[in-house]
Amino acid sequence: MKIGPFETDVLMDIAVRPPMVFVEGKGSWLIDQRGKRYLDFIQGWAVNCLGHCPPEIAETIATQARRLISPSAAFFNDAAIGLAQRLTGLSGLERVFLASSGAEANEGAIKLARKWGSLNRDGAWQIVTFVDAFHGRTLATMSASGKAGWDRLFEPKVPGFPKATLNDLDSVRGLIGRETVAIMVEPIQGESGVVMAEDEFLRALRRLCDEHGLLLIFDEVQTGVGRTGRLFAAEHAQVRPDIMTLGKGLGGGVPLSALLASERASCFEHGDQGGTYCGNPLMAAVGSAVLDRVSQPAFLEGVCTRGQQLARRLDELVARHRLAGERGRGLLRALDLGRPCAARVVDCARDLAPEGLLVNAPRPHLLRLMPALNIESDAIDRMVELLDGVLTTTLNQ
Numbered sequence: 001m002k003i004g005p006f007e008t009d010v011l012m013d014i015a016v017r018p019p020m021v022f023v024e025g026k027g028s029w030l031i032d033q034r035g036k037r038y039l040d041f042i043q044g045w046a047v048n049c050l051g052h053c054p055p056e057i058a059e060t061i062a063t064q065a066r067r068l069i070s071p072s073a074a075f076f077n078d079a080a081i082g083l084a085q086r087l088t089g090l091s092g093l094e095r096v097f098l099a100s101s102g103a104e105a106n107e108g109a110i111k112l113a114r115k116w117g118s119l120n121r122d123g124a125w126q127i128v129t130f131v132d133a134f135h136g137r138t139l140a141t142m143s144a145s146g147k148a149g150w151d152r153l154f155e156p157k158v159p160g161f162p163k164a165t166l167n168d169l170d171s172v173r174g175l176i177g178r179e180t181v182a183i184m185v186e187p188i189q190g191e192s193g194v195v196m197a198e199d200e201f202l203r204a205l206r207r208l209c210d211e212h213g214l215l216l217i218f219d220e221v222q223t224g225v226g227r228t229g230r231l232f233a234a235e236h237a238q239v240r241p242d243i244m245t246l247g248k249g250l251g252g253g254v255p256l257s258a259l260l261a262s263e264r265a266s267c268f269e270h271g272d273q274g275g276t277y278c279g280n281p282l283m284a285a286v287g288s289a290v291l292d293r294v295s296q297p298a299f300l301e302g303v304c305t306r307g308q309q310l311a312r313r314l315d316e317l318v319a320r321h322r323l324a325g326e327r328g329r330g331l332l333r334a335l336d337l338g339r340p341c342a343a344r345v346v347d348c349a350r351d352l353a354p355e356g357l358l359v360n361a362p363r364p365h366l367l368r369l370m371p372a373l374n375i376e377s378d379a380i381d382r383m384v385e386l387l388d389g390v391l392t393t394t395l396n397q
């Protein structure tokens with residue numbers, strides 16, 4: 001496909017992509033090759049927690065790039081230690097492994113749990129995961145995921161991920177056996193459509209793990225780093241996992257993720273885990289800059305306030321257009337349209353002129369909204385105005 005001067009066929013055709021090429025971003029706005037502006041409520045899939053190209057990240061990258069980029073994962077560097085110190089201080093988990101993507105952090109969590117089972121649980125190796133879960137796109141994390149349709153892809157799968165049903169404790173209990181070493185869960189299933197694990201369910205999982213001597217793994221790749229109005233979503237339920245993974249918002253847009261573990265669960269031996277870019281100071285410095293901003297109580301308070309504003313404004317749309325409802329926590333929210341027209345709404349919103357609106361449809365009837373965590377109140381009102389117009393058009397077609 002030719003878009004302006006760009007021949008796009010050089011890229012592998014891995015997804016349906018709309019016919020524009022983004023060339024610039026600033027805050028809540030993206031700009032394409034024609035200069036058209038788009039109000040962005042996707043933000044790189046909940047990645048750009050401070051919006052597009054925030055000055056503090058641009059500055060951090062420039063400064064760190066002049067000092068040190070990649071001394072190799074085989075050596076210590078000051079930026080990686082600095083980020084790990086922040087993460088341990090903020091999470092209460094004592095050990096950190098830095099990586100580049102959510103899938104890589106989760107792959108590390110799976111390896112760590114299996115290693116722990118081999119050392120402490122007589123070789124137990126199975127990890128209970130959940131229907132509709134999303135943990136990434138490596139073979140093991142795809143196998144751990146419960147995404148519809150994925151069960152038949154890239155067979156044979158990595159074995160050992162029996163699937164329970166979210167918020168159904170008996171379904172978890174029924175899968176625990178001699179070979180079970182851990183339970184892995186997203187506090188909110190993001191990719192499957194902002195489906196919340198109840199706080200009491202997460203507490204019950206903690207008790208179940210303690211009872212059976214299992215590790216509790218929270219995949220906070222999407223929910224972590226302020227997205228839900230707390231630094232970690234686990235804080236809402238006041239549950240501490242043994243292992244936690246972070247990604248997306250941690251890098252504020254650059255490839256950075258982290259595997260955190262309690263000292264008790266942190267059992268990797270030399271040679272078990274690594275990676276060329278793991279702990280590279282360029283990304284680690286960005287992670288520290290992001291955390292210094294996002295972990296401020298006033299910043300998290302702002303996420304809660306904006307989340308409430310967004311929820312309230314979405315509720316108005318629900319009432320006006322007779323939609324099924326809205327849900328979510330903080331600035332991870334979904335609007336249930338109650339009918340399978342989400343793809344049409346996404347297209348129509350994007351094609352608005354002169355300014356487009358970018359929203360995501362993880363399900364045929366559902367829109368997901370994940371703006372920058374420092375989004376301005378006006379931008380939320382503008383989004384609702386644009387979406388209101390789109391709903392009026394599409395629902396009456």
Ligand SMILES: *Cc1c(COP(=O)(O)O)cnc(C)c1O
Nearest residue numbers: 101102103134135136190221222
């Ligand atoms: C996005 C996501 C992942 C995968 O992260 P990548 O950086 O795309 O590998 C894993 N778990 C959850 C909950 C996610 O939302």
